[in-house]
Amino acid sequence: MKFSLEWLKYFLETEASVAEIAAALNSIGHEVEGIEDPAEKLAGFRVAKVLTAAPHPDADKLQVLTVDTGEGDPLQVVCGAPNARAGMKGVLGLPGAVVPANGMELRKSAIRGVESNGMMCSVRELELGEEHDGIIELPEDAPVGTSFADYSDASPVFDVAITPNRPDCMGVLGIARDLAAAGLGKLKSLDVPQIAGEGACAVEIRTDDAAGCPAFYGRTITGIANGASPEWMQRRLKAAGQRPISAIVDITNYVMLTYGRPAHAYDLAKLSGAVVARRAREGEQVLALNEKSYTLDQSMTVIADDAGVHDIAGIMGGEHSGVTDSTTDVLLEVAYFDPERIGVTGRKLGLASDARTRFERGVDPAFLDDGLALLTELIVTSCGGTPSEVVRAGEAPVAPKVVQFDPAFTTHLGGIAVAEDEQRRILEALDFSVGADWQVTCPPRRHDIEGPADLVEEVVRIHGLDHVESVALPRAEGVATPTATPLQQLERKLRRAAAASGLNEAVTWSFLPTADAEHFADGAELWVLDNPISEDMKAMRPSLIPGLLTAAKRNADRGAPGSRLFEIGRRYFRGKGGASDERPTLGVVLAGEKTPRGWSSGKPAQFDAYDAKAAAMALLDAAGAPVGNLMVMGEAGEQFHPGQSATLRLGPKNVLARFGALHPRTLKAFDIDGPVMAVEIFLDAIPAKRGGGFARPAYAPPALQALTRDFAFLVPAELAAGDLVKTVRGADKQAVVDARVFDVFAGQGVPEGKKSVAVEVVLQPGDKSFTDAEIKAISDKVVAAAAKQGAELRG
Numbered sequence: 001m002k003f004s005l006e007w008l009k010y011f012l013e014t015e016a017s018v019a020e021i022a023a024a025l026n027s028i029g030h031e032v033e034g035i036e037d038p039a040e041k042l043a044g045f046r047v048a049k050v051l052t053a054a055p056h057p058d059a060d061k062l063q064v065l066t067v068d069t070g071e072g073d074p075l076q077v078v079c080g081a082p083n084a085r086a087g088m089k090g091v092l093g094l095p096g097a098v099v100p101a102n103g104m105e106l107r108k109s110a111i112r113g114v115e116s117n118g119m120m121c122s123v124r125e126l127e128l129g130e131e132h133d134g135i136i137e138l139p140e141d142a143p144v145g146t147s148f149a150d151y152s153d154a155s156p157v158f159d160v161a162i163t164p165n166r167p168d169c170m171g172v173l174g175i176a177r178d179l180a181a182a183g184l185g186k187l188k189s190l191d192v193p194q195i196a197g198e199g200a201c202a203v204e205i206r207t208d209d210a211a212g213c214p215a216f217y218g219r220t221i222t223g224i225a226n227g228a229s230p231e232w233m234q235r236r237l238k239a240a241g242q243r244p245i246s247a248i249v250d251i252t253n254y255v256m257l258t259y260g261r262p263a264h265a266y267d268l269a270k271l272s273g274a275v276v277a278r279r280a281r282e283g284e285q286v287l288a289l290n291e292k293s294y295t296l297d298q299s300m301t302v303i304a305d306d307a308g309v310h311d312i313a314g315i316m317g318g319e320h321s322g323v324t325d326s327t328t329d330v331l332l333e334v335a336y337f338d339p340e341r342i343g344v345t346g347r348k349l350g351l352a353s354d355a356r357t358r359f360e361r362g363v364d365p366a367f368l369d370d371g372l373a374l375l376t377e378l379i380v381t382s383c384g385g386t387p388s389e390v391v392r393a394g395e396a397p398v399a400p401k402v403v404q405f406d407p408a409f410t411t412h413l414g415g416i417a418v419a420e421d422e423q424r425r426i427l428e429a430l431d432f433s434v435g436a437d438w439q440v441t442c443p444p445r446r447h448d449i450e451g452p453a454d455l456v457e458e459v460v461r462i463h464g465l466d467h468v469e470s471v472a473l474p475r476a477e478g479v480a481t482p483t484a485t486p487l488q489q490l491e492r493k494l495r496r497a498a499a500a501s502g503l504n505e506a507v508t509w510s511f512l513p514t515a516d517a518e519h520f521a522d523g524a525e526l527w528v529l530d531n532p533i534s535e536d537m538k539a540m541r542p543s544l545i546p547g548l549l550t551a552a553k554r555n556a557d558r559g560a561p562g563s564r565l566f567e568i569g570r571r572y573f574r575g576k577g578g579a580s581d582e583r584p585t586l587g588v589v590l591a592g593e594k595t596p597r598g599w600s601s602g603k604p605a606q607f608d609a610y611d612a613k614a615a616a617m618a619l620l621d622a623a624g625a626p627v628g629n630l631m632v633m634g635e636a637g638e639q640f641h642p643g644q645s646a647t648l649r650l651g652p653k654n655v656l657a658r659f660g661a662l663h664p665r666t667l668k669a670f671d672i673d674g675p676v677m678a679v680e681i682f683l684d685a686i687p688a689k690r691g692g693g694f695a696r697p698a699y700a701p702p703a704l705q706a707l708t709r710d711f712a713f714l715v716p717a718e719l720a721a722g723d724l725v726k727t728v729r730g731a732d733k734q735a736v737v738d739a740r741v742f743d744v745f746a747g748q749g750v751p752e753g754k755k756s757v758a759v760e761v762v763l764q765p766g767d768k769s770f771t772d773a774e775i776k777a778i779s780d781k782v783v784a785a786a787a788k789q790g791a792e793l794r795g
Contacts, residue, residue: 001162003172003257004239006155011176014185018156024184025160029461030169034159039149044097044106045121046070047138047146053086058112065120067092070145078116083134091126091136091148093119100127128152128238157239165448167361171260181429181462192370193377197389203331204274205391212301213277213313215336215396217368220268221376222329224248224385233382248323248330251378253354260363260445261334261371262355264303264311268329270321273306275331277313277393284309287319288351300345301337314342314359315351330379334372336365336396339447347531364445365396401442405434405455413453414460416468426462427455487584490623490683491568494586497622501615503566503588508547510572511537516546519669522637525574527581540572544587545639545662545678546670552591553672561604562592568683588615588679591672609644612659612677616648619679625656625686628729632722639666640678650687657681704765706737709779712758713791717746721757724789728759731785735770735778738762756794 005018016024022032049068056062056078063084066074069092077092084090093099093106095117101124108117123131126148142151160175168174173190180187197219207216228234229250237244240257244250248265256262266275280296286309287293294312296302303311310321314337323330343360346352369390376387407420418426424434432455433441442449449455460468484492499505517526517539527540541547544567552563566588575581590611593604613632621627629650636645636658645660659679667674715724721741728739743758750756761782763770770778783793 001170001175001257002157002159002240003175004155004157004236006153007172007236007239007258008158008176008179011173011188011190012179012185013188014179016184021179021184022158024179024182025158025175027461027464027466028178028182029163029465030166030175030178031161032158033161035156036159037156038152038154039156041098041100042126042147042149042152042154045091045093045126045148047089047142047144047148047151048092048120049089049144050084050086050120053084056112056114058114062112064114067118067120068144069094070143075117076115077118077120078111078114079120079135081120081122081135083137084120089138089140089142089144091121091138093121099125101125130243153235155235155239164361167358167363167447168260168443168445170358170361171256172258174260177430178462181426182464187429190370193373195373195376195380195387197387199388201331201388201391202268202329203271205276205393206274207277207335207394209278209301210394212279212338212341213335214338214394215365215368216277216393217334217372217390218275218332218393219372219376219390220329220331220388221379221385222268222388224328224330224379224383226323226325226327226383229254230382246323246325247382248327248379251375251382254378255371255375256354256358259367259371259374260358261367262314262358262363263371263375264317264333264355265323266310266317266321266331266333267323267327268331269327271305271307271310271331275303275305275310275333277301277303277335280309286310286312288312288316289319289322290316290351291319294349294351297348299341300348301341303333303335312345312349312351313337315346315349315356316353329385332372332375332379334368334375336363336368350535362445362447364443366398366444368392368396398444400444401446401449403440403442403449403451403455405438405440405452407438409452410456410459413456414468415471416460416463418459418463422463423459426459430458430462432458486688487683490686491584494619494623494681494683495568497619498566498586498588501618503564503615506548506551506565506567508544508551508567508569509537510541510569512539512541512546513537514539516670517542519666520546520637520639527572527574542571542573543639543680544569544571544585545589545680548587548589548678549591549662549670549672549676552589552676553670556592556672560592561596562594562607563589565589584683586619586679586681586683588612588619588677588681590615590677606675607677608675609641609646609660609677612661612679613646616657616659616679616681619681620648620656620686623681623683623686626650629726630656631726632720636660639663650685654685655682656685702764703767704769706762706764707770707775709761709763709775709782710742710758711761711779711782711786712743712756712794713786714750714754714794715757715786715789715791717753717755719755719789719791724757724786724791725759727785727789728761728782731781732778734766735763735774736761736782737764757791 025032051066051068051074053063053065056064062078062080065077065079067077068074095106095108097106106119120135122135123129162169177187202220205218207213226246226248229244229247233250233254234244242253252263252265279298280300280302282298284296285293301313302309303313310318337359339360339362342356346356407423411417427434431443513536520543529538532538548565548567551565555563568586570582571585573581590607594607595605597604617627631649632646633649634646636647641661641663647655648657649655662676662678725739729736739759739761742760746755
C-alpha cells in the first residue's frame, strides 16, 4: 500500500522524519518496501515566467522564448508546445536536471541553430499525469524562481507491505493509529460529519442475502456536478498509484484508501426499480468496469435491480451503471459483505480488485454509518447536490469479542518484559477496551484477534519487535546429537560445492504455468492446484529447469551476458491415490557467454554439453556418488537436444542425472535465445554411503612413480568413448588407476563404420616396480577387455 507523508500527517500529528517513520513501521510489523521522494526527481526544475515568445527562424512548429527564472538575466529556451506564450508561468528544467519520464539529462544546446538553455516541461515529462498536449500552466500567483518541488508540495511516498491479517491497516488511518500507539506522534480525532439528509431515498434498498450481505446502507445525492476532484485529493491518489478519473470515482477510491472502507456509486438514472443485494442466478452475466463479461452462479452475491445485475458484490461494479462526467444523481452503496463469500467468488471469476482485497480480509463492520457520512460530505463539498436520508438494510455483525488476558503472558510467550501500565496503554491506544480485571474488548475491525496470544503480539510489536532479544535455545550437557537428516546434510554439501564452482544460487517459484509444467512432465501426472495464487502459478513444478530458464531469460533481458544458476528444491508429482510425490532435486542452467570475447578468439565462448557434463560429474562427486562407475546413456528427455545430451546412470535403470543442451523447441517455448545447457540431478537416486565415520583415511602417497601406456583402438563408430574407457579401467583394478581418451580420428586410413580412439592408461606399481613381463601382461588384459566392446588394437 502506498501513501504520502502529507497524507499520513492528515491523521498523525508528528515531527518525525521520513527515516524515523520508516524505522517505526518496520519495528511494528509493517515492512517498508520502498520510499520514493518526488522532490529528488524534481531537483533542477523551477517555476518560471515566459517573457516573450517569437517564432523560430528555421522551424515552423518551434518558438524561441525568453524565460524569467527569478535569478539573473532571462534565459533563452526553444519550445515546441502549442500553448507556450508570453505572460504564462510554467516549469523550466535547467541544464543538469534529469527529466523523470525518460532519464534524459538537460544540457545547453542548439536546436536548429538557436541556443536553448533548458526545457519547458509538460505534465507527462515530470510524471505528474498523462497530459502531453502542451507545457504545464501554473497559476498567476506562482512565485517565479521557486523550486517546483517546493511549490507542488511534493511529499515522500511510502510503499508498505500490509500482512493479510491486518485489513484494518489497509487505509492510511489505520497506519496512523499504529504509529501513534508506538509513540511516534498523536492521532488526530476523526471528525465525522452529521448529515441528516433531506427527504426519503429515491430508491428502495434491501438485502435478500443476509448471509452474503448482512448490511447494505445507502442514500441518494441529487443535483451534483461531476467534474474533476480537488487537487489535494488527486495528489494523494497519485501517491497511492491511482489515476484520477472524476470527482465521484476519485472520492470513492479516496475513502477506500484512507479509511479502508470500499464503497460504490451508481448513476441513479441508469437504475430501474429496487436495488437489492441477492444471490446471483445461475448463468447471469455482468459487464464489469474492467470491460470484461463474467458469468455468475448461485454461490455469488450481487447487487441488482429489476433490469439485472449491476455489481459483483464487494469486488467490482458494473459498466452500464457506472457514473460518468454527465451524471447528476447518484446512489451511494456502503455495505458489509461476508469475507469468505467474497474470496470464493473472486477466485471463481479470477477477478482481483482493491475492494476484494479488503472485503475478503474483513473490513470494519462498525464503520458503515461513518463511512457513508464521510463519503457524502466529500461529494457534497466537491460536487454539490442534496443528500437523502440514509436507508439501512440489514445489520452488520458488530458484537464485540472479549478476551480474558493475563499481562504476565507477554513475558512467557513474547520473551520480553513489558510493564503492565505500558501494556494497558498500548492496547487502549489501539482502541481495545481494557477492564480492571484485564477483560479486553476488541474493536470490531480487528478480525485477527482470537485469543490472548494475539494480544501478546499486539503488545510486543508496538513495544518494538527489535526489542526482543535473540536468545539461544538451551543445550543438553555434552555434545548434542546432530539434528540434520542425511538429505539435509547432502543438500548443504551440494550447495557449498555448487557455489564454490562459480554457480549462483537461485530460488524460484514451486508453481508454474500449466504449459511450462506440461513441457517438462515427461508423461507424469501433474499436481495442479485447485486454489492457485494465479493462473500463471497453477501447476506444481515437475522439474527445476523451467524456473531457472525463466530466471536466465530475465537476466538476459536486463543485459546480463551470461547466467550460471543452480537451485536445490523439490519436484512435485501426483502419486498413487492422488497423494503428493515430492522428489529432492538439484538443477543447473548455463546460458549465454561462458567467457567474454578476447584477443585470441575474437568472440565470446558459449557453453556446450561438455560443460554441463563436467558440472554434473563434479556435483555428483561432491554428493558421494560413485562417479567412476557411472554409465553415460541417452534418453535425457524430449526437452534436450538429441546427440548433445545424455543421462548418468548407476546401472541401466537407476538414473542419477541428466545433462546437455536444451532442444530448440524448449528454448522457443520459453522465449530464450540459445544455446542453453541444463543439468538435473536426482538426489533421491544417489545411493547413501554405508559405514565409515567422520575421519578421513590417512594419506598414503605411492612410493613408486606411475607410468603410462598409450593404446590406439579401432572401434565401431557408434561406440561411446566413455564406455571404452570404463572397460579399460576395469581390465586390472590393481594396476590400472586411470585412463583417458586423448585422440579420436575417423577418415582416411580408417575403415568405414569405424573410428580410431587413442587411450592413455596410467599404471601404478605397488611395493615394487613392474617388470617388462608384468607390463605386457597388464597390456594384454587391457586389449582383451577392449575387445569385449568390439575394439581391436590398431596396427
